Amino acid sequence: MLYNMPTYVYEVISTGEQFEVIQSIHDHHLTHHPETGQPVQRVYVPAYLGIKHTPGSTKQLLSNESLAKAGFQKYEKDKLTGAYNKVV
Secondary structure, X not given: OHHHOOEEEEEEXXXXXXXXXXXXXXXXXXXXXXXXXXXXXXXXXXXXXXXXXXXXXXXXXXXXXXHHHOOOOOEEEOOOOOOEEEOO
């Protein structure tokens, strides 16, 4: 089953060109480019973890209105006096 096999990224050592290959986890890793025969090395890339919290959504979740609606209190430090003032 082709769709269950992982995609690996390889890089041509001399040129830095990268390409992807779908291989079984049981297959040996490539040592040469399948078309040109140039030496290659596997490139390890971090897994994508579909995170729903983008910086924009996090900022919205931590807005004063959202915090007040959730029942939280927020204090901010006054730059001049150093005292903490309740905002929410």
